[in-house]
Amino acid sequence: MSSNETTTGKLTDADLRQIYGRYVHLNGMNDYPGQMHAGFTYAMIPALKKIYADNKEKRVEAYTRHMSEYFNVTPYVGGLPLGVVLAMEEQNAQDPDFDTSTITGIKTALMGPLSAIGDTVFHATLRVIATAVVISMASAGNIAGPILFMLIFNIPQLITRWVTLKSGYRMGTKLLEQAESSGIMEKISYAASVIGLAAIGAMTAFNVNLTTALTIPNAAGGDPTMVQALFDTVCPKILPLCLVLLCYWLIGKKKVNVVPLLLGLLIVGVALSMLGIIA
Incomplete structure (x- = not known):
């Protein structure tokens, strides 16, 4: 199987939900040498056990490889590289000549662009908008303020985590090629930057x-x-x-x-x- 084909889909939706439950904790296991490498590996463990059920040596090699590699991305869009890597691990299990360095290359290539989009959309835009919506309520002592903030921020990011994980796995590395050829990442990043700057300007006028x-x-x-x-x-x-x-x-x-x-x-x-x- 070539690296740009859609994955055969060995993992089921139930498997992806189990991975998703672990992936939510991606940013809770950071350390300075590898950042999110432990959380990334932890999320993949159920899938790697199934993918390499008949090959313990490759499974241990996959654990070691991901634990030893640096990984850092905006957590809310981290499902995309996680899903793509799962698809590539399937290819590695099926092809004895598969070059595992391409898995590292994909992870590294996705970190920068996805972090630019994720930070802009969620940190610079959505969080600012959520703050602007509830700040008056919170400053007045209304308990609905912080609750509403958590809902406005967390519902989109939890949905995005699942969508990116499933899309990355179902489409495999083909998703990366399509995104690069269409230039959609740059367009989304630019649009989100404009929205974020407008929101910050509005907050300056109303809250300072x-x-x-x-x-x-x-x-x-x-x-x-x-x-x-x-x-x-x-x-x-x-x-x-x-x-x-x-x-x-x-x-x-x-x-x-x-x-x-x-x-x-x-x-x-x-x-x-x-x-x-x-x-």
Whole structure:
């Protein structure tokens, strides 16, 4: 069987559900040398036992190979490489001349593109949207806030885990070739980036509250002009935007740690408030 053919499907849906139950814990077994290698191997154990039922030597070799290889991907889309690797392990069980280095190559090739998509869709987009939806409820002490957040974030990611696992296994390595030839990964990543940036911009406007109490005296003796009113006329929410960009610059460019940054914002905020500069 060539590497780009659809798998014969030795594993059943019941087998995939068992693998899925283990795969949910993929990110719970990390270590620095191999990252998710232990979780990846743990998820595959039931399948490898069935695939190599008549060949203990190859089964042990597969355990050792996956445990010794570095693996790191956004967990919610990790089902795709897991499914593809299962299909390739089936090929290895059937073909005595199969080159197992291609399994390592597929895992390595999928990590980068899938992590770019997964981080953008789930961390930079879905999590931000979920936070924006429930933050007002949570800040008001409504218990439905955190519950709703978990539902908005976890239902899509749990579904995605299953869909990617099943699709990766059913289509085998052919799925990778189709994705690369169509350019769908780049398109999804770009679209998700646009949505994520829009959501972050909306959160800046609605959830960052910063105004100035400065005034400009009226030379004619009338009421002073509020500086904040001028800002609102020219560019509403410009001060929250500037604050967010400043924090982004400090974290991204100056590598300032988050904890000192928060303490600094607190101290500077109190000082500026006491001086009457911010409201």
